[in-house]
Amino acid sequence: MNTGLRITAFAAAIAATFGTAYGVGASVGPVVAEKPPAAHDEHAATGTETGGEEGGGKAAAGGLQISEGGYTLALDTPRVAAGEPADLRFSVKDERGRSLTSYAREHGKELHFIVASRDLTVYRHLHPTRAADGTWSVAATLPAAGGYRAFADFKPAGKGAAGITLGTDLAVSGKSEPAALPPVRATAEVDGYRVTLDGALTAGKARELTLSVSRNGRPVTDLQPYLGAYGHLVALRAGDLAYLHVHPNGEPDDGVTEPGPEVSFTATAPSAGAYRLFLDFRHEGKVRTAAFTVDVPVTGADTGTGTGTGEKPSAEPREGEESPGHGH
Structure with missing residues (x-):
C-alpha cells in the first residue's frame, strides 16, 4: 500500500x-x-x-x-x-x-x-x-x-x-518548428514500459494521482529509489510553464511504501488549464521519464476521470540517467 x-x-x-x-x-x-x-x-x-x-x-x-x-x-x-x-x-x-x-x-x-x-x-x-x-x-x-x-x-x-x-x-x-501540445491520454510508453495515470487534477483542490508502471504486460514491483523516492513528479502549466514540484511523504524502507507498481501523489493545481506531467522512475539501474498531458477544468466542471498522454519522450539518452557509463 x-x-x-x-x-x-x-x-x-x-x-x-x-x-x-x-x-x-x-x-x-x-x-x-x-x-x-x-x-x-x-x-x-x-x-x-x-x-x-x-x-x-x-x-x-x-x-x-x-x-x-x-x-x-x-x-x-x-x-x-x-x-x-x-x-x-x-x-x-x-x-x-x-x-x-x-x-x-x-x-x-x-x-x-x-x-x-x-x-x-x-x-x-x-x-x-x-x-x-x-x-x-x-x-x-x-x-x-x-x-x-x-x-x-x-x-x-x-x-x-x-x-x-x-x-x-x-x-x-x-x-x-514548435509542436502542438500532445493529446490527453491515460497511458504513456517509454522504452518498453507502460505507465497508466489514474485520477484528475483539480484547480484549488487536493486530488490523488496514481501512476502504475508495467512492462510486457506485467506490473513492475521492484522500482528502485530515485532521489530518495520511487517516483519524482514535475508538472508544468502549458503557456507560461508555471512550475509545480511534487514529492512523496512515503519513502523506501519506511515499512509502508512498496516499490511499485503504483506510485501515488496528492496534488493541487493552481488554476484551470492544460498541464504536462513528467514522472521520473528508476528500474534496473536506469531512469526513464513518462510524460502526460492533463486538462484541469474550471472549478465545478471536474469530470473525475484520469487523463494523460501516450506521447513518447525523446529516445535520446537523458543526461543524469543512472545507466552504464552515466553515473548519477
Whole structure:
C-alpha cells in the first residue's frame, strides 16, 4: 500500500498564455534569444497566486520569476545550438551579487535543475555539479530548436530558509518548428514500459494521482529509489510553464511504501488549464521519464476521470540517467 504524496508548491503570478514568450505557433524560422525576464520536507510557497484550500492548502505555482526571496538565477549560457553538446553554466546570486555556495540538501541534491521546451515536448531533469565559487555546470544536448525554460529548484542553507524555484529563458538556435501540445491520454510508453495515470487534477483542490508502471504486460514491483523516492513528479502549466514540484511523504524502507507498481501523489493545481506531467522512475539501474498531458477544468466542471498522454519522450539518452557509463 502506497502512502499518498502531497504536492510541494511555489507561488507566482500567471504571466502568459498559449502563443506567448517564444510562441507555440506555426511559424518556422531561426530562433533569436530574448532578454531573460534528504527527508521529504515541504517547500514553502512564497508567491501570490493561490487557489482553494480544500484538502491541500493554498495552491501555488513557481518558476515564473528570475528573482525571488532575495535570490536571482544567473544563466551564463542563455543560448545553445540544437543537437550540439553544450555545457550549461549558471549561478544563484544574492542581493549583493554574490554567488550562493551554501545549500540545504533536499531529495539527495543541493539543487534540482529542470530544462523544458516551451511547447513541452522536450524535458530534461539534469544534475549539475557546483564549483567552490558557486558556479553550477552540466552537460546537455537539447534536440530541438526553439524557446526553453530553465528552472533552479533549491533551498538555501540555514534554519527557517524556504524552498525557492527560479526560472529563466534559454534559447536553442536552429530551425524552429514548435509542436502542438500532445493529446490527453491515460497511458504513456517509454522504452518498453507502460505507465497508466489514474485520477484528475483539480484547480484549488487536493486530488490523488496514481501512476502504475508495467512492462510486457506485467506490473513492475521492484522500482528502485530515485532521489530518495520511487517516483519524482514535475508538472508544468502549458503557456507560461508555471512550475509545480511534487514529492512523496512515503519513502523506501519506511515499512509502508512498496516499490511499485503504483506510485501515488496528492496534488493541487493552481488554476484551470492544460498541464504536462513528467514522472521520473528508476528500474534496473536506469531512469526513464513518462510524460502526460492533463486538462484541469474550471472549478465545478471536474469530470473525475484520469487523463494523460501516450506521447513518447525523446529516445535520446537523458543526461543524469543512472545507466552504464552515466553515473548519477
